[in-house]
Amino acid sequence: MSHPGPEQQPAARARPAGRPRRSQEDLLQAAAAVFVTSGVDAPVREIAAKAGVGVGTLYRHFPTRAELVVAVYRHQVEACAEAGPRLLAESPTPEVALRAWVALFVEFLVTKHGLAGALHADDAGPDALHRYFVDRLVPVCGSLLDAARAERGASASPADAYTVLKGVGNLCIGAAADPRYDADELVQLLISGVLAPVGDRDA
Amino acid sequence: MSHPGPEQQPAARARPAGRPRRSQEDLLQAAAAVFVTSGVDAPVREIAAKAGVGVGTLYRHFPTRAELVVAVYRHQVEACAEAGPRLLAESPTPEVALRAWVALFVEFLVTKHGLAGALHADDAGPDALHRYFVDRLVPVCGSLLDAARAERGASASPADAYTVLKGVGNLCIGAAADPRYDADELVQLLISGVLAPVGDRDA
DNA sequence: CACGATACGGAACGCTGTTCCGAAACGCAA
DNA sequence: TTGCGTTTCGGAACAGCGTTCCGTATCGTG
Incomplete structure (x- = not known):
């Protein structure tokens, strides 16, 4: 500095x-x-x-390119990971904490143009970027998810933490470049679905 | 002369x-x-x-590359678009029709490796591929969505048809290459959230 | 002062989508 | 048939990417 x-x-x-x-x-x-x-x-x-x-x-x-990206955003990812337990402790309910944390994650991804798109595992080789995000954030997401689901009383787990996190990341792709697309809204709706009672999906 | x-x-x-x-x-x-x-x-x-x-x-x-892709998949997209009204007429409820149509769309995207990823508007230029998908499928998705929301009695529209469709497409990215990621499940959960009463999002 | 180690810059490689142009194949008219 | 205009063909060429490689300039040290 x-x-x-x-x-x-x-x-x-x-x-x-x-x-x-x-x-x-x-x-x-x-x-x-x-x-x-x-x-x-x-x-x-x-x-x-x-x-x-x-x-x-x-x-x-x-x-490799991915390692540079990881290095640049490492402290921000770290901050996001550390915000998980803190939100869980400070929020009135686990669901509020989960929603706040996810919103934090979404804002992080959307403000860094193209980051969400660069996050793909793509195929074959385990991307350093993808691996780091997953290793660091999936446990955090998992504990928030478990707490929120316990609160709601939804016993069955329709989607695990990895799937939910990757889904949230995917929803952020192209969000910054498309004014008609509201990723944040969609992500919150996805969380609603994830926390909804299992029977809600049947017509 | x-x-x-x-x-x-x-x-x-x-x-x-x-x-x-x-x-x-x-x-x-x-x-x-x-x-x-x-x-x-x-x-x-x-x-x-x-x-x-x-x-x-x-x-x-x-x-351009996108036009070739459009030409290859045109009849499949057409079939998907035409399935919308048919499902709406044949299904017991609009929500069932919506879920079935979305599942159809997801299966289409996931089985064509990389199609979902190639669907990005990316930036600047209106991609021929993106445009075609949007022009053809957003109206279909919109009518299914309206019908399902009317059935549920959810008046407010948290997300428009374009956003929902793009969100579904985004959720399919990388699904075929990642066994741990269940796009279909996530998409159905997103639909649950979209159809949920508006007050459900508040803790 | 000289010598080995090492980080440096940037040319080079292989790959991509896209553009361009000389050459070939055809239909029609003379 | 022979010639010519038209149209398509094939692939070299261009621009840009991530990545690799190597001659060179500089440093630390004996």
Whole structure:
């Protein structure tokens, strides 16, 4: 923070080349800035350029694109995860806590353009991004879900925490780019369905 | 007037002077086959190779990738659209009809690998694929939704047909590639939430 | 001062969707 | 039949992506 180092002029610089740590921080700040302006899908070269380094440097610090994204958003995901138990303790009912937490998650995903879309497991290889989100947030979501369901008295579990979390994430895809689409509304309705008594689904 | 006419206005005569237009049909069949094996995101070159033509030929018949996808699935989308009113007429209640139609839509999306993911408006340009799906299916979804809501007596509309349809489509993303994720279940739960009385959302 | 280790930048690779153009195949008229 | 215009064909070429690779510049140290 106290040493931002925003110099980007390509000429006349005899600056740190062999030092290990500076680039990493520059990269993270540059990536965060570019993600805000150009979305999470911004080209790698744009991030490297913003940081004033080559793509080779970027890839040594973050071997894959997903790991860079994880690094940029790690503390926000952490904050979201930690908000779960706190909301559960502070809210009047577990359902209120669950809804508040989910709203928090949705706002996080929607404000980072393209993050929800980049969250796909896609196929085959376990994406570092997908894995991190799942590992960190599924337990939190699960405990909130269990508490809310216990309150409602819904014994049967129609959908597990992983499915619900992935569903919420999917609902956020494209939300920022489409004014006609209200992801937050839909997510709350999904929660309503998840918490509804099982017999409610039969006509 | 009685000119020998080295210049012919291409008004009515659009006769194929070159090879017959067999290519278009070959392309559609090849694309359908490739989509089944390699998913909707299969490379354009693979489709062209399968059809035994060059990519130039493919792009003259289908100026963009999305239009090819639309052409391949047009009759299935049409069938899905036509199933809406039929289900509404044949089902015991509108909600049953809505749930059955949505299940149909989900099965269609999930079985075509990657179709749901390719459905994004993404950004900026109105995708031909997205437009076609929306134009054809939103009215159908809307009438089913209205009927089901009228039956339930839920006056307020928490989410319009476009939002619900897009939400359902989003929930199907990655469903085929992830055994732990049950899109169909989630979609039915979302419908439950959509049809639930408005006051149900407040804790 | 010299030498090895290492982080650096950016060219290069393989892949994508899309555009472009020379060449070939056909119908029609002379 | 022969020639010509028209239209389609095939695939090279272009632009952009994520990722890999390597010559080079700089640092820490003996």
